[in-house]
Amino acid sequence: MNTPNHSEDLLAGQPIDAADERALALVRTHLSTTDPVPSGLTERVKFAMTVASLEAEVAHLISEGSLATNVRTTEYDRATTVTFESDGLSIMVSLEEADRGVTTLRGWVTAPAAEIELRERTRTSTTTADDDGRFVFEGVERGTVHLVIRQSDQPHTRPVITPGIEI
Amino acid sequence: MNSGLAAAAANAFSLHRSGDSSAMGALVDQVTPLLWHTARAQGADPATAEDVVQTTWLRLVEHAAEISDPQAVLQWLLMTTKRESWNAVRRGRRTIPRESWDEPTTSDTPPPTSGVDPALASEERELARAIWQHVERLPERCQQLLRLVAFVDRPDYSAVSEALGIPVGSIGPTRGRCLAKLRLALTADPAWEVTA
Known part of the structure; x- marks a missing residue:
């Protein structure tokens, strides 16, 4: 007896071997090339989760502009400013390319002494805005970052989070 | 202890609950491909699958307190994705018809145009x-x-x-x-x- 069913029973009872693993790896290859996870999906998911877990309000992007003149250059000596707004709060951020591929992020927020959190891909740092609402983060690495602003003197205000800022 | 995704998920979820805000990020990177293909295997089209995956992760944040055993998180994510996909497909919004398995279709395998790793022989x-x-x-x-x-x-x-x-x-x-x-x-x- 070597009917397909009998062979199938036999095969089913044997341990998984290298040929099975190879077959599964090829299935993975096929699906990854023909039906890849949409680019940016994981970043969108993480942002949505952060907003949800902080119960934060998402600030809107008001303007984005490059202060650098529109000259074709291979150097990344750009300085970019981005402005966000949420209920009763404005946040302005400027990016300056510093040495060795890191960026200095300077910001100003209409909430003096607010707690400012910078969320990078793998780390989080916190500072406090000065009495004029200014704050600085140095050594920011390339990638997408978010700022979370908390007004500690107004405990009933929800934290505000900015959409992703490309560094 | 095993060393698969279920264990990684359990670990990240425990860290998340103890207040580590970056723990879930790595988990999202690791598990999202699996959830994506779970939704796609249930017949969700790409736009629906994307909604389903986002919804599933948001439900995890919402229901974090109710999941008593961190070891069960991966399974919870998979089951939620499956259920959300099933609901979305049944509602018939933004979905593609799916033929029965004895008439296999090749229509849902479009030619790889983008996202192909050029290094792959x-x-x-x-x-x-x-x-x-x-x-x-x-x-x-x-x-x-x-x-x-x-x-x-x-x-x-x-x-x-x-x-x-x-x-x-x-x-x-x-x-x-x-x-x-x-x-x-x-x-x-x-x-x-x-x-x-």
């Missing part, structure tokens, strides 16, 4: 395409199981099959029904140097 892609044609001739449940099992390592096989409602022991440590069917198909295909 075309020979390897050709083999992958060939094996997929065999997978598409398997019963629907086997297709679903193998699509997902392809994205995890052995320690997670049971979490995946349980989440799909396929009995434990259907795959791993023995080959089980679905891999056996695939193996028979490959053995019968002269293009494969596979012996039973």
Whole structure:
């Protein structure tokens, strides 16, 4: 007896071997090339989760502009400013390319002494805005970052989070 | 302790609950491909699958307090994705029809136009395409199981099959029904140097 069913029973009872693993790896290859996870999906998911877990309000992007003149250059000596707004709060951020591929992020927020959190891909740092609402983060690495602003003197205000800022 | 995704998920979830805000990020990177293919295997089109994956992760944040056993997080994510996909597909919004498994379709495998890793040898892609044609001739449940099992390592096989409602022991440590069917198909295909 070597009917397909009998062979199938036999095969089913044997341990998984290298040929099975190879077959599964090829299935993975096929699906990854023909039906890849949409680019940016994981970043969108993480942002949505952060907003949800902080119960934060998402600030809107008001303007984005490059202060650098529109000259074709291979150097990344750009300085970019981005402005966000949420209920009763404005946040302005400027990016300056510093040495060795890191960026200095300077910001100003209409909430003096607010707690400012910078969320990078793998780390989080916190500072406090000065009495004029200014704050600085140095050594920011390339990638997408978010700022979370908390007004500690107004405990009933929800934290505000900015959409992703490309560094 | 095993070292699969289920264990990684349990660890990240515990860290998340103890207040580590970056723990979930890595988990999202690791598990999202599996959830994406879970939704796609349930017949969700790409736009629906994207909604489903986002919704599933948001539900995890919402329901974090109710999940008592961190070891169960991966399974919870898989089952939620499956249920959300099923609901979305049944509502009939933004979905593609899905043929029954005995009339395998090749229409949902569009030619790879973008997102293809150029480093991947075309020979390897050709083999992958060939094996997929065999997978598409398997019963629907086997297709679903193998699509997902392809994205995890052995320690997670049971979490995946349980989440799909396929009995434990259907795959791993023995080959089980679905891999056996695939193996028979490959053995019968002269293009494969596979012996039973």
